[in-house]
Amino acid sequence: MTTPPSILFIDDDMIERMKFNRTVTSLGFENKIIEATNGEEALKILESKDSLPDIILLDLNMPRISGKEFLKILKSNETLKFIPTIVLTTSSNHKDLLECYKIGIAGYVLKPLKYEDYMKKISKVISYWNTNELIIL
Template identity: 55%
Template structure:
């Protein structure tokens, strides 16, 4: 399995710490860049020095929410092929449908139990580290 460059867009510091704890537990060598909101994520992407293999995105964020961020990325030729996986607490079917219509690669719910979270993140990383990804 290859090492992934991951842009992790999450505004909750506890969720960011939990994600990193899982990566440590899995002894992962994936490179993670964090963005505390979608505006910051756009700045990272537009800087051209960091092109992630995948983006893991929370929906509920200040300023630009996850759905607005998705719309921006999927209309941009440089970013539209980057797989975006939603990792959120929202099970709202309207959100799920809208995200898939925009073009996400997956929609995962944050589980309450840590062990379940570990399994979800492990599955996500195992899957995407075996995929052939478009590099532009």
């Protein structure tokens, strides 16, 4: 992959979306970021199929369609199920972790409280996916 993978970032919290964008920019990554404020909006973006994201970063605790419900819908779709989906959440609940991996996530990352720690984690996640070979849909 010559261009960095595009990222669909799904989080209902505006501050989290701003923090993620600021982090990606300040770390010098050139990934295209597509934002969705909830699972319902994300599904509409994915249904349009104009340009599917290469990876998805997903919060679990959201209104309308929760992160887990979104995952179940995503992984039941024959095309969309191949998009690597990484949960980015504050939930350290072991049950959530197990359930998400059973559904088929590619990773589960806890959001740290300190911004410096958040930057380090996001840097590692994006660096990994920028070097990973992805299926182009």
